[in-house]
Amino acid sequence: MMMVKEVIKKSSNILITSHLHPDGDALGSMLALNKAFKSLGKNVFLYNESCIPKIFMFLPDIDKIENRIPESCKFDAAFVLDCSDINRTGHCTELLKSIPHIINIDHHVTNSKFGTSAIIDPKACATAEIIYGLIKKMNISICKDIAYSIYTGIFTDTGSFRFSNTTQSAFSICKEMIKCGVRPHKVARQVYGSYSLGRIKLINMVLDSIEISKNGKMSLMMLTQEMLNITGTEKEDVSELINYAEHIEDVKIAALIKESDKKSTKSECYHVSLRSNGSVDVSAIAYNYGGGGHVTAAGFTTFMPFGQLKKEMFSLAEKI
DSSP states (O other): OHHHHHHHHHOSEEEEEEOSSOOHHHHHHHHHHHHHHHHTTOEEEEEOSSOOOGGGTTSTTGGGOBSOOOTTOOOSEEEEESOSSGGGGOTTHHHHHTSSEEEEEEOOTTOOOOSSEEEEOTTSSSHHHHHHHHHHHTTOOOOHHHHHHHHHHHHHHTTTTTSTTOOHHHHHHHHHHHHTTOOHHHHHHHHHSOOOHHHHHHHHHHHHTOEEOTTSOEEEEEEOHHHHHHHTOOGGGGTTTHHHHHTSTTOOEEEEEEEOOTTTOSSOOEEEEEEEOSSSOHHHHHHHTTOEEOSSEEEEEEOSOHHHHHHHHHHHHTTO
């Protein structure tokens, strides 16, 4: 931690990024740290090449996150948040490797411990909890904007306090964030309470794609570009949808296979989200495919043909 504080002190131009397909924890952690660094007079560049889910557009300064880094930008340090492997940052991986200081802050047990410095705490309920601790140790006051970002990070990564990573610290920090001005019902309404007609139609199509393995232990569903085009939606509109497949009776693992935009890739590319009921470590499965995550929630990206990917997923189910 001392080395990280020293890097922050000596750095003027800082890059903050996270994993592809950012969730509430990744985005909340980025925005909270951005606001903290800004209060210290730092120049900060926020980057994530993926689309930002619409449900998080209420977060302060989220419109400052860019999906492209100009060649003219030079950085003294980079903070990579909520990312188990540096390659999961996407196209900026090579740029990151050229930056003098890479600070890796994460709570995934599968973290590869990349970077010149790392703050890894698998016991933390979310990366936002670690960011909260860092901000506190820098003696930076938590304003309302920082509070909303930290609260949202913890709220979403604990599944609105339903998952097993919901700890006493999660409630304690969120209580403090409420004192700083967060209105819990506002966050809950933005994240879970607003649906467009297109999203409802998309949810119906994805749920209709559910298949169950022969032994009934795995549920698999598919999100294609055609579904998105028909409903006029984006893949971020299926946030949390995998939970429906996870809660099917007798299912131990749920998999959501999302087809990538063919315009952005030269070959077949899929992002696979995995969830388990706790009896199977899906982080180990994701790690074997170059991804990462937690025991009960993980993911990976693959260029494997869909037929082969589906076959391998159901093959895994037979071993449960």
